[in-house]
Amino acid sequence: MGLFDRVWNAAKSMAVGHAITIREMFHRPVTVRYPEEKPPFERGSRSVPVLKVNEATGLLNCVACGLCERSCPPSCIEIVQAVDAAGKKKPWPETFELDLSHCMVCNLCIEACPFDALEMADVVELSSYQVQDLIFSKDQLTELWKTSKALRVAGGERI
């Protein structure tokens, strides 16, 4: 390649490069100014498992079968089944605690649940300076369900 071809090629490629950068400059930035504007949650993304309430009866869908507890890889779910005065087991949890400081947001509990009792909520801003604030009780998880939208529901993606 001769000198003039090389100079011409250099000039042409520089012109193309500068055209690209000036064009990008007048596009809208792709970054999100996080606390002021929040990006939408993608359908099927994972955040926090929360407990669903049956709207007809007002009770939890959970029957304390313990499948989620057993499927949980970091063992962050702890369920104690309710027992009546006679010592008979009842189909609802006495306690349902989720330790978010361990939870790795794998969605396996929700896939394991056969009763449509758990779902992924669109909540992520739950950070705290105290680790015990990250252990969520049954009532707190229900509250979270009431104030959030579902991203994934039990038994796969049916939303």
Added chain:
Amino acid sequence: MNILLAAALKVVGVLVFVMANAFMLIWLERKVSGYIQRRYGPLRVGGPAGIYQSAADILKLLAKEDFMPGGADRWLWLLAPVVSMVPAVLVYLVLPIGRTFTLQDLGVGLVFFSSVTSFTLLAIFMAGWGSNNKYSLLGAMRAGAQLFSYEVPLILSTIGVVLIAGSLRLQTIVAAQTQHGWFFFEQIVGFIVFFIASIAELNRTPFDLAEGESEIIAGYHTEYSGMRWAMFMLAEYSNLFTSSALGVALFFGGWHGPWLPGWVWFLLKTYIVVFVGMWIRWTLPRIRIDQLLDLGWKFLLPVSVANILGTALVLMVR
């Protein structure tokens, strides 16, 4: 007494302008780089579009420890940032800011400009040698090779303009363009050589080998911190402004323009040229040292000499 007062006022004015200009340009550089990369750039510190970011930077740099490396050459190390500021401030003397507004309209303004800016090399070498650091020395040697080889085409590229205008006085050169038309159109080759060489003189990307952070950390200011480092930056941004201003004075008619007052035109054109420099910085990658020297000696130098010859022939025939 009046002369002293006027001189003091000029010095204070120039220093204030250097500070304000660096303040603006650092913010502008961040914004331009941000928008080219489809980000927002600084936003959080406050002010319109985050313009107080530079103020926060200056406060941070003032609060930093002034650390001298062990085994450093004390006086060279201490003086290098000051020496780098001297040419940056001195060149404001000859800039033709308005129709009747020049701090000191020297008859050899262009020669003064190019000879004073050569002092930057001295500061860089003082910093590189004084730091007792191999990266600093490597950066300084690269800067030496680069500034030395681009000084020549930079000066030669302006000679075409001098031939047409018939003067080295910057005000006369600008005044010649009001009748003759901007020299950019006739001296486009000269302008391209001038612009490439002035970017190289400023050590800016794509010619920022002297501070190539992926190879030699930060080159000659590796060992500087706090306000001393800030003085290098201040000098760098001041030089960016003044060399763009020289380009405007030589090729784009300086203060010449309709309706608005002269100094507004001058600043407007200068900042447009500065923006083009930033645009180039955020587009092109850094080139190698051998490519840099090849470009300087084998391409820009012959082209600028040919430009002088061509201009001289055309003037002689006419």
